[in-house]
Amino acid sequence: MVRWLYAGLSRMSSATGLGVYRDALDRMSEDQITWMPYRPDMLAELPPAGREQTHIWRARVPLICFDIVELHLPDRVMRQFGFEQVIPRPIDTYVELHKLDRRGKHTEDWALRHVRYVTMWDRRAELAVAGTPTYVPSVSGDYMGWYYSITRLFVSPSFRLPTHHYQPSSLALHLTTRALQRIHQRATATVTDIPDVDMYGQTLTGIASLCSDVLGRVDYGHLIHMPASQEMASTSTAAAASSSQTQHERVVLQPRQRRRRRHEQQHLHDEADDGNL
Template sequence: MLLQVWSWERLHVGRPTRIAEAEVDPDIDPLAAHWRVRASSQENPRPHTLPFYRDQLDMQIEEQVTWQPYTDEILQRLPPSCLEGQEIWSAEVPLICFDLVEWHLPSRVMRQFGWVQDIPPTKSTETTLHNKDRRGMRVTDWEDYRHQYITLWEDRHDYVVNGVRDPTRVAHFGQYMNWYRRITRQHISPIPARRRMVFHPEGGARHFMECGIMHAFERHFEALDALDPTNEVARQAIVDIGNSLRQMHRLFRTVRLVDDVEPNPQLGHDDEVLADGVDNPQDMDETD
């Protein structure tokens, strides 16, 4: 239930439509209480559900993500017990419950704290921790067995992560995104063999098209650098190609917005007309 509400608050994929507003006491009820009403799932198809959700996640763009659903207004209404320990909310430490240990790594999700996302430091999540449970270990002294992690937790104030506040979007060609695209699997679904009368995911095809646009946009800078500076006609032609690619990239990313998604107030929007030239790959991010 907790994971489901987390998803509904932040992502549009699979989110039901509330038919009415819930009667919520802001001084007592948690944020999730406003989902305690009749809701419709008509926009979420029943057959082929998994391929549909995967495809929607593949095509998701930044405006469809609410990074911080807990606004300052909501936080001000919460009882004091919900706000205790704020100084360690971003501590990079193990979370422990008897035999269970999970690493809390806020440096990987800085935007959920309203901070600029930089390339996070390399950190092992120690997946071998999941190989041990209480089976066959009923008499284990877990305080002694997990001593090293308990020590880290007790020193949690020494491991608080801080960042630079910035409400703007992440630069698509910035250092972090270039690194992220290099180390991660960007899309869930491969391009499928198209069969008749079944749902056909589009995410994979869009991914290849977007990568092609991005690659061509980067190469046009190389062409500009290698061009004879006295050849103004050729220079202007390459600049026009770059501007066209930038427009295509912006259109490609914005047409994926679903009709019922409101603009995200946490993000800025730049509707300025393209200039005659694009001098830096970062400029492509101003409108994508």
């Protein structure tokens, strides 16, 4: 996915390349994702055998290989099949099932052991997930709120001191977009609370519009719909973890390192103040 982004990335060590990969993922915009890889024109090029029973591609069933059982969950990627993405059904992670292996079980009858899942597989034609066809990839109105509540938006660490290694640009973007997000949400809430004060209302409406425009220009317009309480909680946790790590490392620093660390800490403190507008 990011092979084209950085020449020679495959030759980097895992320690050096990790930050580049994370940064590339964090900076991806919606138009860089192929939501529907199986387009009709591509399917038309497949031999007839490859197009038979395409409806079972959307079968929500277990995939079984001896002791291994993994659920196929097409309802989580409905845009891939040309349908509107809605909130998917909850799943059972089968923790106990994943502890199984074939060691010492040479005579185990796995078809009998997994008869429950084999039965589900036999009903695959009935268990195909239905959906609303769309011309362009889209989601239901409540989907993004649910998605933000269960996922992690950035894979790069949000709070860490600068080093001499590769510095992901997504960290600065993270702080900027979060600050704009908070401004937008507070301004919008204030406009709702004091509708009778025209001047305040117009000013705050302008601020909200500006934030929305900037977030949209950097391909993060979807953050406006993210619940504010969730983001504030995750940011506080990350900041506390960073503070604890800094205190632990301080005991091993040499005098010159301590001076540099104080400068870096002040820089982070200034950034945090700017982010808590």
